[in-house]
Amino acid sequence: MRVGLTGGIGSGKSAVARLFFDWGAVVVDADVLAREVVAPGTPGFALVAGLWPAAVAADGSLDRAALSRIVFADAGERERLTAIIHPRVRAAADAREAAAGPGAIVVHVVPLLFEGDYWKSCAVNVLVTAPEDIRIARVVARDGMTAADVRARMAAQIDPRRAAELADFTVVNDGDLALLAERARAVYAALRQRPAA
Numbered sequence: 164m165r166v167g168l169t170g171g172i173g174s175g176k177s178a179v180a181r182l183f184f185d186w187g188a189v190v191v192d193a194d195v196l197a198r199e200v201v202a203p204g205t206p207g208f209a210l211v212a213g214l215w216p217a218a219v220a221a222d223g224s225l226d227r228a229a230l231s232r233i234v235f236a237d238a239g240e241r242e243r244l245t246a247i248i249h250p251r252v253r254a255a256a257d258a259r260e261a262a263a264g265p266g267a268i269v270v271h272v273v274p275l276l277f278e279g280d281y282w283k284s285c286a287v288n289v290l291v292t293a294p295e296d297i298r299i300a301r302v303v304a305r306d307g308m309t310a311a312d313v314r315a316r317m318a319a320q321i322d323p324r325r326a327a328e329l330a331d332f333t334v335v336n337d338g339d340l341a342l343l344a345e346r347a348r349a350v351y352a353a354l355r356q357r358p359a360a
Contacts, residue, residue: 164268165260165284166354169276170291171323172316173298173305175336175343179291180272182347189263191256192272200251201225210247215240235315249279268354277321277329287357289350290330292323293337 168183170176177192184190201207203223211230212219218230234241260269270289276282293301295317302313327333332350336343 164286164354164357166268166270167276167282167285167288168270168272168291169274169282169288169326169330170293170336171298171320171326172274172313173300173302174291174293175301175334176272176274176291178336178340178343179289179334179347180270182344183268183270183351186348186351188268188270188351189259190270190272191259193252193256194272194274196252196255197248200248200255207247207251211244214243214247231316235312235319238319241319253281268351275320277326282329287331287354288329289332289334290323290326291334291336292327293335297337 166188168176168180170179177194180190180192199205201211203225208225211225215230215233218226218233220226220229230244234244256271260271263269271281271285273281276285276288282288298317299310299313302308302316303310308316332353334343334346334350336346
């Protein structure tokens with residue numbers, strides 16, 4: 164069963180993905196794959212370095228912070244980066260899904276799930292949400308970003324209310340990890356009850 168899992172920056176989708184993994188799901192994380200497909204030495208890296216040389220660090224690695232500043236400030240640049248990364252991520256995700264055993268619940272963690280069409284190919288879509296102030300505080304503490312930078316990222320993502328309309332399940336992450344686990348377990352139990360698709 165292909166499950167889409169998403170949530171805006173700082174919502175806690177990675178925490179829910181870890182819980183699903185602990186409970187037996189195969190987790191395919193688009194963020195992890197996105198880093199792999201533009202790692203130094205890959206064709207994806209060569210394309211990114213050619214388009215945005217300022218995003219290449221002195222040691223030859225990708226300066227993700229610099230690249231983020233470029234693409235999150237300009238929708239056209241973001242589309243160019245998406246055109247490089249998304250097809251490569253999709254191919255890698257398909258390969259990992261194909262390697263999953265029969266009857267597996269394969270959870271695709273996709274930050275921009277509803278911004279594209281991938282959610283339509285999932286049997287079930289799960290959204291993780293949290294209040295905006297909590298999301299901002301989490302990302303500032305976790306990544307050292309400014310609150311303004313977090314808000315800019317949030318503005319580039321789908322409105323959480325629209326995402327909730329498209330999702331089959333919503334996990335609200337406004338408490339501690341124990342509460343999140345309780346809510347996520349209820350969703351995972353529902354997934355296990357569904358016939359494979």
